[in-house]
Amino acid sequence: MKDKYDAIIIGSGPNGLAAATYLQQQGFKTAVYEQESKPGGATKTLELTIPGVKNDMGSAILPMAFGSPFFRSLPLSHYGLEWIFPDIPFAHALPNGKAVACYKDITRTAEQFDDDSTAYVKLFEELINGWDELENDILGPLGFPDKPSLFLKFGFKAFPSVKMLADHYYREERAKLLLYGAAAHSGLPMSQLASASFGLVLTIMAHKYNWPFPKGGAGNFITALIQHYKALGGELILNKKVECLSQLPPSKTYLFDVTPKQLLKIDGLDLSSIYRKRLENFKYGTAVFKMDWALSGPIPFLNEKCRKAATVHLGFSTEEITISEEMIHNNQVSSKPYVIVAQHTIYDDSRSPEGVHTAWAYCHVPNGSTQDCSEIIKDQIEKAAPGFKDLIIKENSLNTKQLQVLDPNLIGGDINGGSQDLSQLFTRPIVTTKPYTTSNPSVFICSSSTPPGGGVHGMCGYNAALAAEKFLSK
Structure with a gap:
């Protein structure tokens, strides 16, 4: 035929x-x-x-x-x-109502870090400026790079663990936390080689393109x-x-x-x-437990940087994030998990009726886990945004098996294939x-x-x- x-x-x-x-x-x-x-x-x-x-x-x-x-x-x-471009691509909540922000402007971001401001620029500036020449090599199969020198510079920074990279460049906890928050999207332990690559690429995206939706x-x-x-x-x-x-x-x-x-x-x-x-x-790798909310108001983050960021990372110390992501690989879930929060309706009122806001969040869990992580996710948000729970009109949660039903490619709740x-x-x-x-x-x-x-x-x-x-x- x-x-x-x-x-x-x-x-x-x-x-x-x-x-x-x-x-x-x-x-x-x-x-x-x-x-x-x-x-x-x-x-x-x-x-x-x-x-x-x-x-x-x-x-x-x-x-x-x-x-x-x-x-x-x-x-x-x-x-x-x-496309909607938030004022702040992503922010990371710190203890005591403080926060750090990844602005699109690299200088403005670096200025938050006092003694680490020069190191921040040194880590990212050349990679951001060279991204147009790097992207096809980074986003393609393994092969001989078009720009070997620039690719090697990226590789030297991307190959280590995020812990090694952060400790090498930064002295301050808050600068390290901003990098950890981006790197933890990988679902890898913070001590694992190449975990730094995710933090680098996602931060480069923020400085070059913002984090739009x-x-x-x-x-x-x-x-x-x-x-x-x-x-x-x-x-x-x-x-x-x-x-x-x-x-x-x-x-x-x-x-x-x-x-x-x-x-x-x-x-x-x-x-x-x-x-x-x-x-x-x-x-197959780390999975997620995911939640959605309809809220009677925007998430009441204590810090303005978090209120203006479409994406907020929660994990109140590098140690807390490290423990959270390590436990997943030991088939456990921390009671203080690393959490990613997205809040669209502070910039996009087309998603809900007047007076109603949305929020979206997930934490990592072992592949195939059916553990209900609803309360520990909400507890983490509540620490950075007291009164959040009082705003919940309706919530929906999806464990790993439910996610796989909605999309069979999410094997065991693994969102990275x-x-x-x-x-x-x-x-x-x-x-x-x-x-x-x-x-x-x-x-x-x-x-x-x-x-x-x-x-x-x-x-x-x-x-x-x-x-x-x-x-x-x-």
Whole structure:
């Protein structure tokens, strides 16, 4: 039978849509198959609390989407996508009502740190100025960098643990805490090698692009992306779960926006036993327990910096964050967890009725944990914002199993498509220079289980599409 498509993409998360859009741009005939009734993977906006209140199911603040080399090349504003830029990209609450802020302006940020101000600029300035030359190497597969000297400078700072990097550059606890708060997004222990890389990249994003989010909900980013893809001639098929390749129309290539565990369950892929065995060794990582609220007012943070930041990190000392993240890897949860809080409605009143605000938060938990972390998350917020609990109109919580039901790619509640430790940072899903290919030359993997890993940036899908394009062009 003649191939109906050049490429079929299975999964409509940001990576799947990035892969489909790029291939469609190049003149290939593509289709995206999605098992859910609503596309987007974990990047969805739903009414999780009360009617009329828009809560982001997964991703909520999207600096990597805004700064993505591929996504920012697309005319998504033509399809109604509006970005909101908070006054402060992110802040970190300190004890006694104090806080430090990561402003977009690096000098303004550094001025908060007295004796560490020069060190702050020294750590970040060259990397921020050189990011345009670095980004494709950082956000792609392991290979020889375009700018070896600059890449090595980044590597020397990114390879250590965040503890090593912070102790080397900073004397003050508050400067270290700001870096720890960004680095802890990784879900890695603070003493683990390469944990510094996450703190560096996310802080660079803040200084270069801010930490913006889509007006009206993260789902609007997906809506605009799909509209652009369809305008290019792409097809989207919803409510179609793929368990066997024979369920799909004939195609020259297939790109799977799924993790290794899911790929191995699909029949008819003709993957070699060696490749399958290597995929079976893929490691899933730290998971999250996530909460959403409808509130009768904005979160009453004691410090103005936290009140003006769309993202607030909670963990009241480097020791507290260190213990919190170490315990996860011992299958435990700290009673004082590191918490990430997002507050959209202080800048975006389109998400809720008048007088109602939203809040979104999560803490890390062991993969597959069903522990209810509602109270310890609220307790951490209450320390920085007394009276927060009194504002709650309705709350919704999602443990790891519930998250996986909402998005099957979140295996055991892992939001990064697999552990992002040193063994899988660049070498995912297996150790190879061609991570997007499989043992079947017509089958590719384009999910966050490939480089550069988790985050709404679409670069896994874009890079996989480049690999598929080479095959299609032979």
